[in-house]
Amino acid sequence: MNRPVKHSLTLGGHRTSVSLEDEFWAAFRAIAAANNKGINELAAEIDAERGMDMGLATAIRLFVLRWYRQRADQTFSGL
Numbered sequence: 001m002n003r004p005v006k007h008s009l010t011l012g013g014h015r016t017s018v019s020l021e022d023e024f025w026a027a028f029r030a031i032a033a034a035n036n037k038g039i040n041e042l043a044a045e046i047d048a049e050r051g052m053d054m055g056l057a058t059a060i061r062l063f064v065l066r067w068y069r070q071r072a073d074q075t076f077s078g079l
Contacts, residue, residue, distance in 0.1 A: 004057070009043045018057040027064045
């Protein structure tokens, strides 16, 4: 896995950056596309739901993890 790389986002009209590993960034973009959302829109939703004790990059990583785990659970429960 690569080191985190800064990526720019626009949240509520303000530019910000998050540092994510390439694998998480690719997964985040894929999830946004699967939900017919832009990455800024999805990031804004995650930002609005996260607590103040958690950074945005961490919140995005956990969102990606939960999204894929939920899909895996659905796959395995159907077997």
